[in-house]
Amino acid sequence: MQTTTTLPAPSAPRARAFSFAWLGVVPFFLFAILFLILPSGILLIGSVQNARGEFTLENFGGLFQESIANSYILSLQLSVTTAVVGGIFGFLLAYAAILGGLPRSVRTTLLTFSGVASNFAGVPLAFAFIATLGRLGFVTVLLKDLLGFDLNQTGFSVFGFLSLTLTYIYFQFPLMVLIIAPALDGLKKEWREAAENLGASAWQYWRIVAFPVLLPSILGTMILLFSNAFGAVATAYALTGGNFPLATILIFRQIRGEVLGNPGLGYAVAVGMVIIMGGSLAIYYFLQRKTERWLKQ
Amino acid sequence: MKKFPIWSWLMILLGFTYFLLPLIGTLDFSLRILKDQLSLDAYVNVLNAVRFQNTFTYSFTMALWTIVACTLLVAPTAYWVHLKLPHLRPVIEFITLLTFVVPAILLVFGLIRIYSRPPLSLMESEIGSDFLLVMGYVSLALPYMYRAVDNGLRAIDVRTLTEAAQSLGAGWRIILFSVIFPNLRAALLSGAFLTFATVIGEFTIATFLARPAFGPYMANLGQTRPYESTALTIISLALTWASIGMIQLLGRGAQGQLVGTR
Numbered sequence: 001m002q003t004t005t006t007l008p009a010p011s012a013p014r015a016r017a018f019s020f021a022w023l024g025v026v027p028f029f030l031f032a033i034l035f036l037i038l039p040s041g042i043l044l045i046g047s048v049q050n051a052r053g054e055f056t057l058e059n060f061g062g063l064f065q066e067s068i069a070n071s072y073i074l075s076l077q078l079s080v081t082t083a084v085v086g087g088i089f090g091f092l093l094a095y096a097a098i099l100g101g102l103p104r105s106v107r108t109t110l111l112t113f114s115g116v117a118s119n120f121a122g123v124p125l126a127f128a129f130i131a132t133l134g135r136l137g138f139v140t141v142l143l144k145d146l147l148g149f150d151l152n153q154t155g156f157s158v159f160g161f162l163s164l165t166l167t168y169i170y171f172q173f174p175l176m177v178l179i180i181a182p183a184l185d186g187l188k189k190e191w192r193e194a195a196e197n198l199g200a201s202a203w204q205y206w207r208i209v210a211f212p213v214l215l216p217s218i219l220g221t222m223i224l225l226f227s228n229a230f231g232a233v234a235t236a237y238a239l240t241g242g243n244f245p246l247a248t249i250l251i252f253r254q255i256r257g258e259v260l261g262n263p264g265l266g267y268a269v270a271v272g273m274v275i276i277m278g279g280s281l282a283i284y285y286f287l288q289r290k291t292e293r294w295l296k297q
Numbered sequence: 298m299k300k301f302p303i304w305s306w307l308m309i310l311l312g313f314t315y316f317l318l319p320l321i322g323t324l325d326f327s328l329r330i331l332k333d334q335l336s337l338d339a340y341v342n343v344l345n346a347v348r349f350q351n352t353f354t355y356s357f358t359m360a361l362w363t364i365v366a367c368t369l370l371v372a373p374t375a376y377w378v379h380l381k382l383p384h385l386r387p388v389i390e391f392i393t394l395l396t397f398v399v400p401a402i403l404l405v406f407g408l409i410r411i412y413s414r415p416p417l418s419l420m421e422s423e424i425g426s427d428f429l430l431v432m433g434y435v436s437l438a439l440p441y442m443y444r445a446v447d448n449g450l451r452a453i454d455v456r457t458l459t460e461a462a463q464s465l466g467a468g469w470r471i472i473l474f475s476v477i478f479p480n481l482r483a484a485l486l487s488g489a490f491l492t493f494a495t496v497i498g499e500f501t502i503a504t505f506l507a508r509p510a511f512g513p514y515m516a517n518l519g520q521t522r523p524y525e526s527t528a529l530t531i532i533s534l535a536l537t538w539a540s541i542g543m544i545q546l547l548g549r550g551a552q553g554q555l556v557g558t559r
Contacts, residue, residue, distance in 0.1 A: 024377035025385060031370055032392045035432045039407025040399050046410065093312040100305025110309070113316050115541040116534075119494045123515045124530040128319040130519075131326035131527050138322025170319065173312070231400025234500040238516050248402050255406055255505055270403050277398045 040274065046267030059268035068250065068269060075230055075247040078161070082168040083225035089169070090176025091218060097177075098184045111181065114174035121171045126238035129167045134158045159240045167239060168232070172225050179224065183217040183291070220287035227280045230273070247273055320534065327527040339528040348514055349529075356503075356511035359427065360496040363434040364489045367442050370435065372485065375446045376477055379455050393440045401437060401501045408433060409505055426506050433502045437495060442488040449484030487544040494540040498533050 050056045097107045132138045135152055143149045156162060187210055195205040233248035242249055247269060253259045254266040330339040343349050378385050412419040412429055419425035462472045500512035519526040
């Protein structure tokens with residue numbers, strides 16, 4: 001696969017080809033600098049400046065004040081919960097559809113539905129859940145009419161944490177299905193046969209062979225789901241009208257000038273998020289290396 | 298020996314219930330604008346609303362610009378890196394991954410900070426803001442567009458095709474547009490549809506650049522017109538479905554997406 005890219009350039013003399021070749025990537029790097037690196041860099045610079053433009057680390061100290069720390073904690077709780085629950089649910093679904101002895105059409109349908117659901121997010125998704133779990137929502141009414149169970153009496157609110165969790169899971173589990181499906185396909189039939197020949201039970205095959213091979217992919221995908229939820233804002237904003245203090249919503253309101261009142265602190269909140277996202281991506285790459293040892297695609 | 302896979306079926310049933318309940322709920326809600334009677338009035342109201350038509354046209358146009366800009370940026374670069382600068386590949390991949398680390402809300406935070414004041418005050422004019430919006434969307438679309446094109450390039454023999462074209466006397470324009478791009482058609486189109494699905498209802502960036510886009514309009518409508526906004530939800534679901542359907546038809550499989558409208 002890699003061989004074509006490592007051959008030396010055969011046509012033009014190497015020195016000449018080299019001296020002009022970089023021109024071809026100038027537009028890309030220009031774009032990246034202007035619209036990716038510069039905007040991220042300015043947040044970093046802003047986060048280490050005070051109101052007079054002098055260097056300071058005070059802003060990062062401000063992250064530990066109660067309201068900001070709580071936003072981070074809430075964002076982390078929501079992201080971890082939806083990543084783990086959505087991840088497990090998605091894995092079980094993909095497993096059932098691919099290795100569970102179901103007809104192939106189930107698998108195709110599941111993958112199509114997952115493609116749609118993982119892309120169906122933001123404002124419309126929030127509306128869908130309000131129409132479903134709101135005070136007069138479809139499921140709320142259904143539960144009351146069929147089971148006599150009044151969701152509104154339980155303290156459940158469509159604008160609360162549980163509802164937001166359910167909404168996020170709606171785009172989280174399909175993503176798990178899509179990413180984990182190739183890994184499940186990569187489990188070789190020979191491994192199972194070999195295990196059976198050695199007298200392993202189905203459970204032993206899973207515990208000793210399949211699960212350890214899949215574990216890095218499962219964990220890696222869950223980390224992707226985590227950062228997917230951690231950076232999300234539109235869904236939560238549309239669902240709760242901006243009243244739910246996630247870290248992203250804090251930034252949303254900071255840009256509007258509604259909170260904090262200190263620009264440097266706003267940038268520090270943003271940089272804190274970038275660090276968390278970057279860290280999780282680094283772990284993801286580490287895990288993916290491990291996966292590739294067994295599951296070459 | 299084979300028994301009926303009851304657990305698998307139960308699992309699938311659970312999954313599809315989760316998937317379908319909110320959709321049925323939304324559809325049901327969107328049809329109930331008149332008391333005690335099902336009607337399509339909410340849809341008629343929405344489709345006839347001038348602001349819907351304007352914002353939708355605007356977002357549609359911006360989506361097309363994004364697709365054009367992203368294709369012209371990514372495809373030649375990926376091709377060139379494949380052919381001449383393979384050692385730059387990790388750098389390019391790293392840049393495309395920045396979008397994962399800097400989600401839309403943070404990207405627009407930085408964009409505003411830079412482009413709302415001199416020397417680069419793009420946001421002072423309408424066209425400058427539109428340009429900035431498209432560039433923001435290109436950043437969002439970059440990772441999966443790049444991945445789609447990169448996978449496409451790995452599947453064809455870039456070097457041989459290029460040399461064959463060169464030895465027949467083709468220039469770079471002909472090589473790119475008549476030889477390489479047609480071979481990447483499926484990859485480019487699936488990237489384009491995914492971009493479309495992401496951009497058409499995008500909320501965060503459009504809001505902060507104060508653009509008259511579809512996403513902010515939808516969010517606004519939700520606060521005042523519950524029935525019309527659920528009708529819009531069904532319409533945007535249909536659009537997402539159509540985009541993903543096109544990708545499936547192109548045989549690229551369902552694609553996950555990690556950035557964008559969330």
